[in-house]
Amino acid sequence: MVYDPYGDLVRDLPVFNYEKDDESTFDAWFQRYGPVINNRGSTLSDERKRNLLVDKLDNAAYQTYAEHVLPLKPADIDLPTTIQNLVQLFGPKRTLICHRFEFLQSTCPPLTCFNVPYREFGNTIKKKFEDASMKDVDADSLKCLVFVAGLTDASQIPPRCVYAFSTTSTA
Structure with a gap:
């Protein structure tokens, strides 16, 4: 049996959802799960890690992100830029x-x-x-x-x- 770190991470990591009335941010989610992705997914390419992050967005967050990066598609953006965009887009609601x-x-x-x-x-x-x-x-x-x-x-x-x-x- 071949070990599939991508499949394991998709299964094990919680979905990120951004609630306007909550204080959950992508930065907090990534601070918690980024090390898990980098550790357990150390053999994954940056492209696969980027896909993993985008896959872990709930429907509303994905829709918001996809519209934010238009005319590009989320798959056209590299990992560091994806992380930067998600941190900025799903940041704190209060100033x-x-x-x-x-x-x-x-x-x-x-x-x-x-x-x-x-x-x-x-x-x-x-x-x-x-x-x-x-x-x-x-x-x-x-x-x-x-x-x-x-x-x-x-x-x-x-x-x-x-x-x-x-x-x-x-x-």
């Missing part, structure tokens, strides 16, 4: 500035006699820090974020202010 704002508004859940949430809160902070790319925030952007986060009354935050900030922020 980076929203992630940063949410990071700065993080609060620890209250202590109870049954729950000491420090470990979970620490893990949440680490994830939010990475999601918000906080290591890349410049001084001016951080000052603006802290200013807006410090406005505790929602009526103090005009929507135009947040929109202008999110469209002009470079970090």
Whole structure:
């Protein structure tokens, strides 16, 4: 019997589906399963790996991707470009500035006699820090974020202010 890594990967890897209300991204899916593809599919050509990625898109994601790359067909695009396109097309729904704002508004859940949430809160902070790319925030952007986060009354935050900030922020 001949070992078929492509068939095994098609069978074993979950389908990627992009839900607008969910925070699942292709980048997260690929960070989890990319090493599996590269390890178990080490004998596969880049063309077969590209086909595998496209095969693992659900119907809606495939349709979106196929329309995105027109007039080319998904099979006409090399593996690195396919990955780049999928990461960009099926990325986070919220802007980076929203992630940063949410990071700065993080609060620890209250202590109870049954729950000491420090470990979970620490893990949440680490994830939010990475999601918000906080290591890349410049001084001016951080000052603006802290200013807006410090406005505790929602009526103090005009929507135009947040929109202008999110469209002009470079970090």
